[in-house]
Amino acid sequence: MKKSKRKLAAIAAGTVAAPLVAIIPATSAWAHGYVSAPMSRQAQCAAGVVQCGGVKYEPQSVEGPKGQRTCSGGSRFTELNDDSKGWKVTDVGQTMTVTWTFTARHRTTNYEYYVGGRKIADISGNNQQPPQTISHQVNFGGLSGHQKVLAIWNIADTGNAFYACIDVNVK
Template structure:
């Protein structure tokens, strides 16, 4: 009887690490964020600005569609909404490339870009599943100077979207 218990303990100890790695990989997969110019969550992940849990999962700023916040309404990432946190501002030209790094492929309806309450660009993917890197050329129109750009990746087959804010100085 004792040998069966020992065997069960040994097997359990050997399998537990495999289960922990296998089960956690599903949640660590994430989704997507803007890597260039560096979004607020990219700055957190790179250690440019001291941040809480978002530094470990910059791709996870997900919330229901229609929000207009950098955190996507996620309380755990509320510091992304703090404009006074010391975000680095990237100098950009009137037309700039925004590069999304995707860690999960979702069917996409639209990508939207806002300054304040004004939509400055929208790209319609019509349900396509983009690759790992997605780049958009965004024209800022009449905006200049220091601006916060809110970028939204609307998923086609769920009620959710992914959110990213990028601080820029438009020349």
């Protein structure tokens, strides 16, 4: 009888553990990151600068298929696409330092920066995992005035990327 109880307990434990084992690798594969400085739209949501939906609680989760050209990246956080929400605009010069903060890191193909559909920077990630934070210098190439910068982190080991928009005034 003891032997069958142990066998039953082992089967029960395996039944509970198997789904957990399946879930753990999946969650660790979720890379997360966002532009923390200058404050991206999702960083402004998280800080309460602008009233937003659920992105307030997970600014690092603006993830969508590679190739998107919207602030939400095609994610459920569509409020990030709304240019009329009163986003805080940061004054910058002809170059600005962009800092990404990662809560989970993935090997990186590259980081892309766009203004008005025009690519203004493409920085290799060298197929490496980034550190906890990484900063890039982005040159506006003569642009001036209010600009919306789309920043994209293309990760190397999935078909997804992470998206952030930064509202700036280039002086």
